[in-house]
Amino acid sequence: MNSTYFKATIREITYSWGKFISIVLIILLGSLLYVGIRATGPDLDNSADRYFAQQNLGNLNVTSTLGLTKKDLNLVKSDDNVQTAEASHMVTIKKSQNQVVQVYSYSKAAKLNKLKVVSGHLPTMNNQIVLDSKAKSDGYRLGQTYTLPKTDGLKSKSFKIVGFVNSPLFVSSTDRGTTNVGSGEVDYFAYTPEQAFDQKAFATIAVRFDNTADLTAGTSAYNQRVNHDQEQLESKLKARPTQRRTELTGTALSKINRQLAKLQKQAKQLQAVPAQYQSATTKAAAKKLTAGITELQEARKELQQTPRAIYMYNDRTANVGYQDYFDESKSIAAIAVIFPGFFLFIAVLITFTTISRMIEKNRREIGLMRALGYTKGFISMKYVIYSVLAGVLGSIAGGILGTMTLPKFIFSMLSNNNLTQYHGVIPWAFIVEAVIAGLVATLGSAAVVLIINLREKPTELMRERAPKAGKRILMERIKPLWNRMNFNQKVSYRNLFRYKTRMIMTIVGIAGCTGLMLAGFGIRDSVNDLIPDQFNQVQHYQGIVTLSDANKQIDDKNIKSQKSAMVQSITVSPTKGTKRNATVTMVAPKSSADFEQYVSLKNSKTNQNEKLTNSGVIITEKLATDMNAKKGTILSTKLGNKLFKVRVAAVTKNYAGHYMYLTSKYFNKVSSTKYSANSRLLKLKSVSTGDRQQTSRNLLKQSGVLNVTYPRYAGSALGTVGLSSVVLIFIALSAALGLVVLYNLTNVNISERMRELSTIKVLGFYDNEVTAYVARENVVLTLAGIVFGWFIGLVLHHFIMIKAQTGAILFPLTVHYPGYIWSAVLTACFSLAVGVITHYKLKNINMLDSLSSQE
Template sequence: MVMTMSILNKKLWRDITQHFGRFIAIVMIIFLGVLLFVGVRGIGPALKDSATHELDQQQLADIQLISPAGFSKADQVAWQQKAAVTVSRARYRQVQTKAGEVVAFYSQPTNLNRPRLTEGRLAKTNREIVLDARAASKYHYRLGQTLTLSGQGFKTSHLTIVGFAQSPQYVDNTQRGAATIGDGTVAFFAYAKPSALQMPITNVVWLRLNKIDHSQRYTDHYTRQVTQVVDRLTPMVKAQLATKSQQQEQTIAQLTRANQAQPTPARTQQLAQLKAQTFNYQVQTQADYPGFSAYGDTADRISAIANVFPVFFFLIAALITFTTITRLIEEARGQLGIMKALGYANHTIARNYWGYALITAILGTTLGVIIGSLWLPRFVLQLYTTMYIFDRPVIYFQWDSIALASLFALLSTLGAALIVIWQQLRVGPAELMLPKAPRSAKRILMEHWTWLWQRLSFNQKVSYRNLFRFKSRLIMTVIGIAGGLGLLLTGFGIRDAITATGTRQMDDILRYQVSIRANEADKVTPAIKKLTHVNAVLPVASSLVSVKAHAQQVNDVNLNQVTSSTLPQFIQLKNTNGHALKVDGKGIIISQKLATLLHVKHGDTITYKTPTGQAKRATVAGIMVNYVGHVMYQNSSAPANTLLIKQPKLTAKQEQQFAKAAMKIPGVQNVSFKADQLSSIATMTKQLNPVIAIFILLSGTLSLVVLYNLTNINISERLRELSTIKVLGFYDREVTAYIIRENIILTVAGIIVGYGIGNALTAYILHQAETPQIVFPLTITWSSYLWSTGLMLGFTAIVMFMTHRQLQHIDMLDALKAND
């Protein structure tokens, strides 16, 4: 028994070493399949886990309340009694530096929204300040420098920089949100001692829910829990502000009477300040922080892609592996017959091939799991550190993905071995030791086209006959090449579609360059028209509404109400057939994604609720193509609050100058450039580029290995045939051409089929990757087709060269020895 096992072990080792290229190819295919399946499916969770870990360490607040009227200690106690929350109050204001940069200035946090120092220390005195790390990287501030602020409201306007930090409120390194002063954008944030800001009130409150699982921060369950708390606290906030308003009115009345009796400059100034104070408030959640939702959307998109692309990738890998193991055992018919004749039991003979399959499966799976689980997500996260503050990867093994990958790997290797070895060992030793009867020759369809067949050379005729004679080889090769090219084209196609989302939205649909938010926009219009670089202005009443239809509701829909006939100059409204839509009094035009979510079509009725709570009904007069966000257009004379502006192409400096000039006009609240939105969409594309690059790289590698493996199988099955034509006097290059001619035909056929697979797979993945706010158009550029085709042809050339070298070393005598 020991000697038997020793002999079988030697045979197993010889099977591996004598055909080491084939062994490595099988391991590589399994490795690539597991690597992509486990690795890509782990990127999305790793992005979220890393963010959650960092944000929990910095104690990011779940809710932020902002009010110019301020919040008191009594307010804080009341909230804590109403809900299980941790509360922290802070002072906040937007200020400008002497250089003109807008700074989001906070009093230094203690327990919630804690900054993480990247350099230096926190402020200890009223003359010290901690700046955003972005102030160092983009604006070149350094420790020890003095930051000079313009305006009043500080103990001193000259503050010494003692540290740089990152904030959980600003996770995106590329943006810091909108501003109501300066050029309309925040340059960076800053922290100082609370006493450094001469503010009598704390106008910001941060709340962190105590009874909530913050590890679910990027889930709908978390959002619902936060919304429930906001709904409970909102009536309290309104009541508290109403009480303050009444007290304010009493104070104003008393000061007015006193000032009438004995007017003083100080009293007059105090009255003006009190009358200017409003009692409105803002409620913000983590989704309102700059870049927060975009980060989560990126992780969700990767997860959506990972549910499709790696599965298809693995199916191709598993199919090729199954075929390779099958052919490996079929080639060993003679050895199986000899071992059976020598008295070896079926299970003993089968053990070697099960062992071979297990070794390849275990090696490929182990390498794929380790590199896929640990290296691939870490590599992608490292690429994201330039865009986000999450630079400390938190990666957990995705055991469900690992289990599935292991199962697929075993099915494609051990499963193939079990099935084929059982079929082979069912017959007797004598039959096994005989070579398989060759397939009978049949006329192929091309032979009936005599006008073509007569013009073909002998070698060409042989090649075409072989192609259609061995149909299983033809099908497997075409599937392998088509699958590889389809995967390559899908990788490029996803990139093209994401890029096209921005360009089509911003160039084809939105024709204006700037939008300005303003109180009583009609009154601001004359002043805006006097600014330089203004070609045309369109007043629009823009508001966010919630829309209902067929028991479905969509929130945050941008309703644009206009009366001007010049709307097409600013916004192109077209349906999915490309026909122009007109905004008139006959109904409302809605975006395609909104129509899909509400299950409505042309002529249906929708109900929308205005910001004041008023419910209105409207008939759907058209469904427009739109790629980003939910929008509706309606003919109405509602008071305008937004101005759309057409401009010539401006430089970044000219845009900054225009924004500063516009912000100085009374009533202007915000200036937004379309170029900034394009930049945001470009950032979204950039965020997915690392993953797309990995798809393309691994798809290319799989294609190369599959081509090599299938060509190896082809050669090993036809050694006697190839040796025969070498003996007949064919030169090496002619023997190579004999094989390569078939490969070229199969490659071309595979590429054509691959175009269809690539388009179908890209369309499906894009549909899965869509968010409630974004539609990805199926757009694959010619350059993507050329790159995919060029790569596949390049892989074919590499395999051809390797095949030529291999054919030069065929042992003709050994191959021609009869085994019977």
């Protein structure tokens, strides 16, 4: 009998393949997106961690404004938590008018920060050099002679290019950091053997701790461990800033003091000679001695004013592109909780409805078996097996597909970094969550309905439930509208409101899918609007010219207007709290007059215009969020090797990049570096590619012009590629879910109303009229679902974009009208396609079987 009942279960599936497959597909789509997107963040983190482990990236870099010595290196190595510490040299060189290169020392014995060879090989001789793989775009090739200007710190200026490499110190494939040399931005890096350097001091000490190997890079646990180790190392080197100044000035001061004492002794001896006995030669010697004494005193004073060395400790977040990569990973992980979660919720909701109505339809069979003496557990087995099969098949298949496809696809789209090897992990926790959700949808709904039905008496179960009585609806009270409707329209509207649960579930199902699609289109719009909004609403200048002389005048017929300003890349960090650093563009106009024509400084909260004052700086909104800053907050800034602190006067709206705006007077007030308007902000008459390039050529021919850039047209590498790839997945899967949901709901609707539809066919309705009878209700429900779905989509979009903000990006919360149109059109098309399928199903209704007595 058990075998017979099991066959009946299989027959239930085979007789309604469409219903079973639709349930499996809904669960599959929900699980696919949920597991796939949620696994993406951990997979991105794991891929990065594997890469950093392979290249043995250091946990910390120690630098000093007065350089580092072997004494520093030995002290670092003596720290209990330090596994490895290696010192290296580095020089920053302006190679040409448009190129700044940082040359690092390379040692074959080095264990940390290993280079990854892209082509060629690593240097083996002192006259060999390897270049950043990014330098290939500048025309450099293997075997070429690489010439540098004569530079302090390097023994030679001519090298042979033997390879192109990537460095784990530079995760970004485009950005190489900032400097106070040339244009302020490093174009690429290079490595040559340490024997090619003649520097007495080291530029940096790379540190690897021995207690971080078991922690994944980028996680809070890893960051906390490094912070703790860093604090211990700082205390170890606490005395070094003063000692380092003494090391540099002590010998020189002793020498000056000896020379000064000697000259002063000679001066006293001359002064002891009476004036009448002093010859012209003696007087000249006395004058020379006085000048020498003055010169030595000034030299001594200058040495005594040498500041204490500032020791800086930069963790991996200071590596160019490192934080942006993990920010993007975290934004995808944040979206993974919202979008796929809502997606899965819709799938669970619709599946719950389908399963519960299937059991409700089989009331007569359940009642008959109860009357024959079968236990409640035995009767339930059929529906338990059906539900478990659908839930497990859908969730496991979706989980496996999601794990195998989405994370790898999104990783492949992250083309703005040097991580090329994908290393995924099996997301068992997310797969289990998807299976649980699938079973809640299928087995949970079956259990709820079975518990309710099995409480009833067999005689009650073997009878059909009495249909709901018709009621007057609100529309009937609107006489002008109701009286203009024909009979079929009135029947349709009464049916809609008669079965409120069915109506609400259908609207919610359609609205959920429409909302998911609109949110997807909205994400696309926000990503695409990022650059236009930044340069239309915030920054109104098109170009920046970097000058060697602040007083240099430039001119070109395509320049509409220009503004003198100091434009420098600086590093900003909070004075307390998180140790996170941010690379910020500092803009200090020579004059604040008409600055609003170049940059709109609108308060991020009040949207009112802010003015530059001499009492503080204005920072951009995302920078304020990252630094946990507000009006009155003190921030630490680093310009080259100079450190100073600034007070936040206001926060301004901004979409792309971190910026800090201040007056020239406030800069001179807080910084030891003298203000210099080294740049010009340009507004151009024509911004076409040809005119921009011609303007650049003309300006670069003028003496004193170091560089010409057009920020708007160089802003394609803003960490949004991964997010853009997610958008396509969202839209495609939301559309697929929409189609399956509509088919499922319509299928359930028809199966529930088989007797009603058979009745109207018996009454003489043609096939087209029967289809219209059902389709009219579907049209109303679809339209209501679309409108409600727009509201859901807007809320979902805003929530997602706020969570998706990464690095220096603050997305505009915009959804353009094509998104509304396409989400509505796709939903309508799916509804139409389902309507066509429904038409053929209705044509094949057997009126006699449907109207036969159920008693």
